[in-house]
Each structure stands twice: as structure tokens, then as C-alpha cells.
Amino acid sequence: MAVYTDVSDEALAAFLADYAIGELVSFRGIAEGVENSNFQLRTTQGDFILTLYEKRVNVQELPWFLGLMQHLATEGVTCPQPVADKTGETLKILAGRPAAITTFLPGVWPRKVRGSHCRPLGQALAQLHLAGRSYAPVRHNSLGPAAWVPLLNSCRSGANTVLAGLEAELDAAFAHILPHWPGREQNPELPRGQIHADLFPDNVFFLHDTVSGLIDFYFACTDFLAYDIAICLNAWCFEEDGAFNVTFARQLLLGYQDVRALTDAELAALPVLARGAAMRFLLTRLYDWINTPADALVTPKNPLDYLKRLRFHLATESVDGYGL
Amino acid sequence: MAVYTDVSDEALAAFLADYAIGELVSFRGIAEGVENSNFQLRTTQGDFILTLYEKRVNVQELPWFLGLMQHLATEGVTCPQPVADKTGETLKILAGRPAAITTFLPGVWPRKVRGSHCRPLGQALAQLHLAGRSYAPVRHNSLGPAAWVPLLNSCRSGANTVLAGLEAELDAAFAHILPHWPGREQNPELPRGQIHADLFPDNVFFLHDTVSGLIDFYFACTDFLAYDIAICLNAWCFEEDGAFNVTFARQLLLGYQDVRALTDAELAALPVLARGAAMRFLLTRLYDWINTPADALVTPKNPLDYLKRLRFHLATESVDGYGL
Structure with a gap:
């Protein structure tokens, strides 16, 4: 609510x-x-x-x-x-x-993602990135990699109560993410710009399988454009049981490239960016799971949904795993 | 939510x-x-x-x-x-x-009740009662007096944890309500009909101090018409600190009588009906307070707001106390 x-x-x-x-x-x-x-x-x-x-x-x-x-x-x-x-x-x-x-924007957000949503989603995301290029002010991503270890540190005492061994598993995962995270220096091969950073299905309205609007820009920030794709891979391309849907991912990437071609560096970075995106949502959900008072208005989301995603991305070596 | x-x-x-x-x-x-x-x-x-x-x-x-x-x-x-x-x-x-x-009905429900709401509210309630006369099917009030003692019985173990002495206070209050409750036999002086039975501010839409719609009829039932007024006295005529606002009550009763005159028997019965209405909402809130799981979507309402109302009505001997 x-x-x-x-x-x-x-x-x-x-x-x-x-x-x-x-x-x-x-x-x-x-x-x-x-x-x-x-x-x-x-x-x-x-x-x-x-x-x-x-x-x-x-x-x-x-x-x-x-x-x-x-x-x-x-x-x-x-x-x-x-x-x-x-x-x-x-x-x-x-x-x-x-x-x-x-x-007010018309449209209905998809309660259940279908393949037909993913190509228009990718197109809309790329349009958002192109449109953002001429917005000069910068907003640092306050939930970027520098925030993750402190976030885990603030949850360590609770992590293993959610799942035995979770703390060690996340520490181990960091070794596969942080050292490989792209540098912040300007790199034309890995362009940065304004990203939505929270483009989950409930923030995308559709009418007749066409995107009719994007909402909720309050996590938007200036970061790698491809990181926004990595977030969408996590938010849109897994089944309820945690299985990855490679068809959805392929449609998402094809849709994006209908509008803006991804560089080789972006394609190569997708696995690590997707791991990072899974880690980011896992950690904020873990934090909320542990710290939400019992009488809160909002029921926290289960962080373990994102552990499954993280494990998938850790096992994914290249963009081939995402259907391209 | x-x-x-x-x-x-x-x-x-x-x-x-x-x-x-x-x-x-x-x-x-x-x-x-x-x-x-x-x-x-x-x-x-x-x-x-x-x-x-x-x-x-x-x-x-x-x-x-x-x-x-x-x-x-x-x-x-x-x-x-x-x-x-x-x-x-x-x-x-x-x-x-x-x-x-x-x-869909236009209008906005009043987050804060003002005196200017209460006369139109009374008028709308009386219009509802007149319109309901020609709807013949009967629905027994499943939250009427016969339900109250069983409801308290189901909460006894928790009542005193909400407030020390609450169980005894409610038992004592029953002695001032149940023996004085009007009989169910047909009595033209105390007419029965279709009542809303839950006409709280969030179920009444206003536009420019005029009632633009009544909603949420899922507690409606066939009962004393004056009991609906008693519910509104509880729902609309107390300040946030629990103080009774006699001006609001007077406006409510005047508004009602703009449309339908209350009989002497109805006026005389208002205090006991108002005690019963306070008891009914106190008990369902007490039940929810004790039985709502910590992770529920809806935060239960504090039952003690209605204890204050119950005490007020127990001390009110006649309709004079309601401003008439």
C-alpha cells in the first residue's frame, strides 16, 4: 500500500x-x-x-x-x-x-510478464537512455557498488537467520562482482547516462502490448546505461519459480538494440552488471526484511528471490547466456 | 490498503x-x-x-x-x-x-469531519432509509447484539492485555445495553429497515459540502433505522482526542429530521443504540487487534478509541446529550 x-x-x-x-x-x-x-x-x-x-x-x-x-x-x-x-x-x-x-498516464502494468512485453520494454528503455543524453545534471547512484558492502555489514547479524550460510555466500559473491566492476572513468565503449534504475513491471504501463508510459523515477541516477538493462534482466526475465527465461531476455536485448546498438564492451559487461543488479536488490530487500517493523504498512519482499537470480548470473559467463 | x-x-x-x-x-x-x-x-x-x-x-x-x-x-x-x-x-x-x-462516484471523503458535513450526512442517511423501504429482502445483522457476547468471549484472554480491567468493564457495560435493547418484534414506533451499518467518513463522498455518494454497502442489513444514526454518532461526532462534539451530533440529527422525522421511541432509544454501536465497533476492533498477524496488509485500528465512546454513551441518559 x-x-x-x-x-x-x-x-x-x-x-x-x-x-x-x-x-x-x-x-x-x-x-x-x-x-x-x-x-x-x-x-x-x-x-x-x-x-x-x-x-x-x-x-x-x-x-x-x-x-x-x-x-x-x-x-x-x-x-x-x-x-x-x-x-x-x-x-x-x-x-x-x-x-x-x-x-496521469493511461495503461496497465503487467501482473504477469509475457514474452510480448519484453521487446517493447527494451525499446522503451533505449528511448529513455537516448532522451536522457541531453539532461546534463548528474545524480550519483546512491545504491551503486560502493553501497553494497556497507549494506551487507548493516545486515550481517540477520542474514543467516534468513538463510543459513547467506552471509558467507554473499561475501563470496562480492569477489566475483566488485573487482570486475567497470571503472567510473568516462569510457565511450561503456557509456554512462541517466538510467531509471528501478524499471520493474509495476513501473511500466502497457496498452495493447505497447508501452504507454514509464513511471516512478525516484531511483533514477547517472550510471552505466547497460546497468539499467541488467536491472531489467533481473526484474523481467525470471519465472516465479526462479527459472531464467532466456526468450524474454533475448526479446529485451533485441528490443533495446532496435533503438540503440550495444557496444561490445556493454555486451561483455552484462554478466557482471547483472550480478551487481541482483546483489543490489537482494541487499535492499534483505535490509527491509530484517528491519521492517511487524506493524508496517508494506510487507517486505523476500530477498531470497534475488539470491536465485544472483546464482544464475554468477554462473553466466557471457552475453550468450542472455540469448544473444 | x-x-x-x-x-x-x-x-x-x-x-x-x-x-x-x-x-x-x-x-x-x-x-x-x-x-x-x-x-x-x-x-x-x-x-x-x-x-x-x-x-x-x-x-x-x-x-x-x-x-x-x-x-x-x-x-x-x-x-x-x-x-x-x-x-x-x-x-x-x-x-x-x-x-x-x-x-465510479465522484467526490472526496472527509479526512477531517467538519460541522458542515454533518447535516448533509444526516439528510443522506434518512434518504437512504426511505429509499430502502421498498427493498423487501431481509438480511439479518450478523454483527448485532446477539454476536457481541460471543465476540467478547473469543477475545477474553487478550482483552486485559490491551487495557487492564477491560474485560470486566465490558461485562459491566453489557448490563446497561443488552437488557435495554429494543425487541425485534415489529414496532411502528421503532421502525426497522435497510441500514448501511458502516457509514464512516471514508464511505461518504462530498463535493462542495454536498454528499456526492455513499459507498461500501457490505455491512448493510435489516435493523432499526435509528441504529444507523447511532453508528454515525459514533463515527462522525467525536474529536480525535475522544471528546464528543455535540454540535456535530445536533447537525446530524437535524439533517436526518429534515428528511424523516424521528419518533419519540427512536429519540428515547438513541442512548442505548449508541452504546450498542460503540460496543460493536469496539469488539470487532478488539478482535482484529488481538488476531491480526504481524505481517498483515492492514494495520488494525485501536479498539480503545471506542471504549471512550462507550463510556460517553453510558453516561448519556437521553437524546438531550446528543444536542436535541
């Missing part, structure tokens, strides 16, 4: 008075999403999403995220567009939280 | 193919509500609500609820109207659950 903060009708009315978007018609909390509070807002002028940013979002970074969404939209990416108030502000305060109104 | 069961896009597409309501445009879980899974569904023909009925709802009773909503709508009450599929069915199966599509 994703309503951590509720909004009184008086506060909402005062907030909306700052905007020229018509009269309030309807206002309902949205169940999806786990980081922020989201509401579907209807006015006499149309539909919007109201987001209250909760504690995990750094308020100083919000202008970067909103600026990116604005930029991507002008470049033709269908993503939520921040709506400015009468004074031109897109980031405001409501119910004591940073808040923004964005445009 | 109120999405216990998610719906695959394939299942949704197959389900919608049974209806003549256009093509799917958008589908999002709704955060509000605690009993069922609700989704805001948009098609090319408009907006709808899709409800999957979860385990607390007795599937055999669903036709009664849907029939009541249909009936009330034809009588001019703005409430969700079940949408029939191409074969005329309103109750179907989706994702293994009974499911229904209903019409």
Missing part, C-alpha cells in the same frame, strides 16, 4: 488553490508503490497523480528527479510530467511533506 | 471481454478500504470500480448487497451501481474470487 500520509480535505483544497488545474472532483489513495504516498486526483480538467515524498526520498534531490521527468517528456518519453502551480513551482509542501502533482 | 488479491492482465482482459463497457485504459489498486480488494478501472467508456470480495464476505449474501445498491440507485440514492455483463450477470468470478464491477 502506498498511503503513508493522508491529506485533510482542507489542506488539499488550499493546495489545489495554488494551481490552475480546475476544481477537485475525486481523490483516492493508490495501492501500488512502496516508497511514497500516491493519490489519483481528478479535477474538472482531467486526471493527475499527487505524490507526497516520504522519508526515504532526499528532498534536495527532488528537483533533479522532477527535472529529469520534465526533460524526458519534452524528448518524447511518455512519463509523468510535473505540473507547475500558478507561480511556476512544481515542488511544494503538503501535509508536512514535499509534494508534487504530475500528469 | 485494499488489494489482497491481484489480477493478472490476461485474467482481466478475459473478464472485461464479458462486458460491453469498452476497452481497458487504466487499472490501479485503491488504497482505501479494509475488507475487499478494490481497483479503479478506466475503459474507453468511462470509470468503474472493480471489487474482488475477500474472505470476510459471504458469497451467498452478495446478491442481497448488489440488489440493495441497484435498488437504492433506482430510488435516487447516489451509490455504486452494479454493472451487468453481456448476459445480465452482475456477480462473477475473477482470480478465484467473487467479483463485481460498479459505477
